[in-house]
Amino acid sequence: MQLKKKRNTSITAIVLVALAGTIIGVGVYGCKKEEPEKEDTLKSVSLGDRLYEQTKIAFVSKKDRKDGSSDIYIMNGNGTVKRRLTDNTALCMAISWSPDGRKTVYSTNVDGNFEIYTMNADGTSRTRLTNNPASDTDPAWSSDGKIAFCSNRDRHFEIYVMNADGSGLTRLTDNPASDENPSWSPDAKKIVFNSSRDGYNELNIYVMNPDGSEQKRLTHHPAWDMSPCWSPGGRKIAFSSGRDGNSEIYFMNVDGSGLENLTNNPAVDGDPSWSPDGKKIAFMSNRDGNWEIYVMNADGSKQRNLTTSLAVDTAPSWSPSLASEN
Numbered sequence: 001m002q003l004k005k006k007r008n009t010s011i012t013a014i015v016l017v018a019l020a021g022t023i024i025g026v027g028v029y030g031c032k033k034e035e036p037e038k039e040d041t042l043k044s045v046s047l048g049d050r051l052y053e054q055t056k057i058a059f060v061s062k063k064d065r066k067d068g069s070s071d072i073y074i075m076n077g078n079g080t081v082k083r084r085l086t087d088n089t090a091l092c093m094a095i096s097w098s099p100d101g102r103k104t105v106y107s108t109n110v111d112g113n114f115e116i117y118t119m120n121a122d123g124t125s126r127t128r129l130t131n132n133p134a135s136d137t138d139p140a141w142s143s144d145g146k147i148a149f150c151s152n153r154d155r156h157f158e159i160y161v162m163n164a165d166g167s168g169l170t171r172l173t174d175n176p177a178s179d180e181n182p183s184w185s186p187d188a189k190k191i192v193f194n195s196s197r198d199g200y201n202e203l204n205i206y207v208m209n210p211d212g213s214e215q216k217r218l219t220h221h222p223a224w225d226m227s228p229c230w231s232p233g234g235r236k237i238a239f240s241s242g243r244d245g246n247s248e249i250y251f252m253n254v255d256g257s258g259l260e261n262l263t264n265n266p267a268v269d270g271d272p273s274w275s276p277d278g279k280k281i282a283f284m285s286n287r288d289g290n291w292e293i294y295v296m297n298a299d300g301s302k303q304r305n306l307t308t309s310l311a312v313d314t315a316p317s318w319s320p321s322l323a324s325e326n
């Protein structure tokens with residue numbers, strides 16, 4: 001379940017609620033006893049995992065909230081040192097990093113409806129980039145400094161792009177279906193996204209140029225394919241799909257060939273995000289009964305959780321480089 005896609009008219013949300021509604025209900029509203037998270041006591045941080053201590057994973061969690069709102073946190077790429085960056089009673093969703101790892105872009109409804117904001121990686125200097133009564137979500141920061149995002153300001157969910165200061169807004173898609181979840185190729189020459197244009201319940205992965213031209217379909221399965229994430233090496237696209245009966249993570253070549261399955265369990269596994277060296281993939285799963293951030297090797301091996309809270313932990317986004325604290 002992509003909690004970051006929580007908006008009334010989103011196809012993505014509807015599909016996933018249908019898939020996982022019961023489990024999510026328990027995860028979000030369950031009455032398990034509150035227990036403090038065992039911060040920084042992960043016993044399985046191996047020597048290899050320590051390499052990722054200098055990277056960051058941003059994520060969304062409700063662990064400090066009892067009112068249903070959510071905050072943005074960052075932790076080291078091996079799960080140690082979790083810090084909350086936001087502090088308000090709104091919903092936060094969908095994070096992406098600036099190319100230098102010093103800033104994040106995210107979506108929050110703190111001003112009454114979802115808008116795109118940037119802030120420093122320490123939570124300071126929050127700046128609103130959009131100002132529109134529609135839902136503005138799913139921001140993705142390119143290596144050449146553009147921010148793609150998704151909005152229903154023109155009635156249907158479309159993909160837009162703007163400069164990192166909010167100027168130069170351009171619409172890239174234009175059709176009655178939902179076009180969502182943009183992710184840039186590392187050279188900023190392509191944008192991959194998911195679209196419902198082939199059928200209301202059939203999300204497929206598409207790719208296009210950054211000006212919206214040459215929109216090309218990459219997946220052709222009647223089940224939904226969504227949340228694409230371009231690998232840092234530029235050769236693979238990870239995504240989640242329901243093609244094997246429940247949400248699993250897959251990757252494929254950038255032309256749609258070479259599909260490989262990475263997760264295989266009855267729970268919902270989704271929202272893949274590559275490590276900056278392309279060797280690992282962070283994702284979210286409710287396989288242990290509540291939503292946590294997990295990590296695995298890029299071949300699907302060594303899956304383990306990085307969060308241990310009883311609250312909802314979702315929407316991992318790995319920093320593109322060695323992220324600075326400042």
Ligand SMILES: [Ca+2]
Nearest residue numbers: 114132134136
């Ligand atoms: Ca808005």
Ligand SMILES: [Ca+2]
Nearest residue numbers: 157175177179
């Ligand atoms: Ca559309």
Ligand SMILES: [Ca+2]
Nearest residue numbers: 247265267269
């Ligand atoms: Ca699964």
Ligand SMILES: [Ca+2]
Nearest residue numbers: 291309311313
């Ligand atoms: Ca959790």
